Amino acid sequence: MKKLLFMEPVFKSMIWGGNKLESDFGYQIPNDHTGECWAISAHKNGDCTVKSGEYKGKTLSWLWENHRELFGYAEGEVFPLLIKIIDAKADLSIQVHPDDDYAAKNENHSLGKTECWYILDCDPDGEIVIGHNARNKEELKEMIDQKRWQELIRLQPIKKGDFFQIVPGTVHAIKKGTLILETQQSSDITYRLYDYDRLDNGKPRELHIDKSIDVINCPHKDVKVKGEVIKYATAEVEELIQCSFYTVQRVKVYGEQEFLQDKKFLNMSVINGSGELDGISIKKGDHLILPHGYGSYQINGNVEMIISYVS
CATH class of the missing domain: 2.60.120.10 (Jelly Rolls)
Known part of the structure; x- marks a missing residue:
């Protein structure tokens, strides 16, 4: 289960x-x-x-x-x-x-x-x-x-x-x-x-x-962030940062899209909209963890999330 x-x-x-x-x-x-x-x-x-x-x-x-x-x-x-x-x-x-x-x-x-x-x-x-x-x-x-x-x-x-x-x-x-x-x-x-x-x-x-x-670091140096975007038929995933402590992505879904949870665990924060994740309702303000071994999952709806994981 x-x-x-x-x-x-x-x-x-x-x-x-x-x-x-x-x-x-x-x-x-x-x-x-x-x-x-x-x-x-x-x-x-x-x-x-x-x-x-x-x-x-x-x-x-x-x-x-x-x-x-x-x-x-x-x-x-x-x-x-x-x-x-x-x-x-x-x-x-x-x-x-x-x-x-x-x-x-x-x-x-x-x-x-x-x-x-x-x-x-x-x-x-x-x-x-x-x-x-x-x-x-x-x-x-x-x-x-x-x-x-x-x-x-x-x-x-x-x-x-x-x-x-x-x-x-x-x-x-x-x-x-x-x-x-x-x-x-x-x-x-x-x-x-x-x-x-x-x-x-x-x-x-x-x-x-x-x-x-x-x-304090002297002199100050700004950190460049990448912002590479992967586009799917009904979603897009923007990588905001990848460093030794975390990877953070912004995910937008507008329809029905399948993803794969193949990380040690996945933190997910819904920042806009609503929908369903494998038939379970998710909405703005929800925060959840997809555990290890979760595998493929389906998101339906119009929803924006910030997700993070460790390597």
Whole structure:
């Protein structure tokens, strides 16, 4: 019997969050400052449970520990990926993430954080922070010490459908009015470089200046993304990124199309439309895992998805 593992998301309240996870995706959110939907996650800070079927109510981390065959006996102590939808009603802090080596040494053996963003929606004049203008570490330290933030950070205009790969050491921030789907390593390590002097419950949020300086890449280099598209009769598959941590694709189906699940496992997030997967209803806001050995599957409908897998 083929199993589809539908996930129950975990929601996070944030100082910068809004209500688009409810208005755009129909989720029941805890409040009007809900910033993140952890949609497919086995991280201890937000461990998703299975919605239905044989494993209903079991956490993804429990499945990883007890039924590794569902994931093709993939190696690793933890489920390797974390899929989020992020609603930024206000600007997020300017931040940076460490790589695996730095996180292992400095963050209690955590994974580092390579991540990527698919822009689901944004304001007409939307932009993000990605990169910086310091030529070397000395200039970086000087600009930070002197709080020359406008001179330091790089702003990038964005539009719906854009895609960005954020490697460790990249200065970045999602800005207000942006809704993204993020695929990342299963890590919750973030170093905050600057937070606009905001107060949270009357106090400034913690900054991590020394660790940020340690890990920021100098000078900044943009990551090129490929965007090769495979066209089928009633579908198209665009490869957004392939790196050592994940492959991420955007899949659009307009009709009936057969695909093959021949990976260790396949994460699937429905970002638009609705349809059926092997006769089971799928709609915008659904997140599921197709386990190892699933084989061929049929999608009917008018539906857009972001899928990811590990090699």
